[in-house]
Amino acid sequence: MIFAAGLGxxxxxxxxxxxxxxxxxxxxxxxxxxxxxxxxxxxxQIIVNVHHFPDQVIDFLESNNNFGIRIEVSDERDLLxxxxxxxxxxxxxxxxxxxxxxxxVDILSNVDMNELYHQHLRTNSLATLVVSQRDTFRYxxxxxxxxxxxxxxxxxxxxxxxxxxxxxxxxxLAFAGIQVLSTSVFExxxxxxxxxxxxxxxxxxxKTQTISGFVPENFRMxxxxxxxxxxxxxxxxxxxxxxSHSE
Numbered sequence: 001m002i003f004a005a006g007l008g009x010x011x012x013x014x015x016x017x018x019x020x021x022x023x024x025x026x027x028x029x030x031x032x033x034x035x036x037x038x039x040x041x042x043x044x045q046i047i048v049n050v051h052h053f054p055d056q057v058i059d060f061l062e063s064n065n066n067f068g069i070r071i072e073v074s075d076e077r078d079l080l081x082x083x084x085x086x087x088x089x090x091x092x093x094x095x096x097x098x099x100x101x102x103x104x105v106d107i108l109s110n111v112d113m114n115e116l117y118h119q120h121l122r123t124n125s126l127a128t129l130v131v132s133q134r135d136t137f138r139y140x141x142x143x144x145x146x147x148x149x150x151x152x153x154x155x156x157x158x159x160x161x162x163x164x165x166x167x168x169x170x171x172x173l174a175f176a177g178i179q180v181l182s183t184s185v186f187e188x189x190x191x192x193x194x195x196x197x198x199x200x201x202x203x204x205x206x207k208t209q210t211i212s213g214f215v216p217e218n219f220r221m222x223x224x225x226x227x228x229x230x231x232x233x234x235x236x237x238x239x240x241x242x243x244s245h246s247e
Contacts (some may be wrong), residue, residue, distance in 0.1 A: 001090055002034055003083060003177075004105040005051035005076050010226045019053040021105045022060060023224070026237040029060065030105050030224060033237065035067050038103065041113035047093040049074040049086045084196040087181070088189045097183055102198075104177035108236055109221035111178055119214050120180040126188075126209040127181045127202060131173035132219050140199075140213065141170035148211040151203055160203045173213055175199075176221050 008020030015023070021031040028036075031048070038046060046069065050057045054077045061071055074090040081089055087102060094100045099120055101113065111130055120128035129148070131140060141150040141164070149170060151160040159167065179198075188205055202211045222229065222236045 001074075001087065001093075001100065001102045002031065002038075002046060002048045002105050003086060003102065004031055004057055005049040005054075005080055005086060006106075007052050007080070008106075008225075014227070015052070017053075019050070019057055021048075021050075021057055022053075023230075025108070025224060025230070025233045026241075030108075031057065031060065032064070032067075033108060034103055034105055035071070038101070038113065039067060039069055043101065043113070044069040045072075045093075046070070047072045047074050047090050049076050049081075049090065051076040051080045079195065081195045083198040084189065084192060084201045085194050087198065088186065088192065088194070088196075091186045091189075094183055094186075099180050099182050102179050102181060106224045107177040107221060108224060108233060108240070109176065109178065110219065110240060111176075111216050111221070115216070116178070116214055117180055120182075120212075123210065123212050125182070125212040126185060126205065127179055127198075128212045128214050129202075130176040130178040130219075131213040131215055132176055132221070133172075133215075134174045136174045138174070139172035140175055141167065142173055142213045143170060146171070146213040146215070148202060148206045148213065150206070151199065160200075171213075173215070176219075177223065 004021035006020055008015035011020055011023060022029040048071060050073055054075060058073055072093055116130060137154045139152050140148055141152060143149055150164040152167060192201060222233045224233045
């Protein structure tokens with residue numbers, strides 16, 4: 001699944017007339033970069049959620065013949081469902097019982113998707129989140145086995161769960177917007193409202209379910225969420241392209 005429904009407010013004024021998913025980077029929209037990366041990794045069935053200028057995204061996919069694979073659309077134009085709600089609404093698509101990958105449309109990275117997927121299968125986790133050590137103020141807190149235990153906002157000192165103790169003992173890692181989920185999430189999501197975040201879902205299940213972190217080796221990524229990183233994103237794509245051609 002590709003999350004492409006966001007309003008892209010941090011990319012205004014570009015997103016005043018364009019969905020974030022279609023912001024061009026090095027000559028290709030973000031959505032195309034993610035689709036081609038997934039397709040190159042062997043993924044041939046993708047669902048894309050839409051909300052902001054949904055028809056532009058649908059027209060883009062149709063004009064490119066869905067890039068030669070099965071691509072469905074999960075239409076959230078009536079209500080933006082947040083990340084957890086978006087996954088829950090798309091449950092019908094994941095009907096084969098196999099774990100599935102979820103990728104934010106504004107993330108560019110060098111993650112080996114197959115390695116991530118097989119890591120998830122090995123650990124038998126409810127979910128496996130790509131995480132890394134990078135500067136932010138919101139961190140996921142993992143134990144030494146990379147099992148999720150909590151969350152902290154260092155600006156406000158808020159923690160989830162609120163009674164979390166000895167925070168200094170945990171590994172503080174930042175979520176990279178790429179994850180693999182087992183289909184057992186859908187049964188657990190039934191008690192949630194239509195609109196909710198995956199992080200709240202994970203944190204509410206962290207005591208009883210194994211939610212794992214995955215730290216890729218030599219990890220590089222770009223969060224293309226702000227105007228001031230667009231130039232860096234272009235350089236990132238060009239560097240990735242030249243590396244793949246030289247391998």
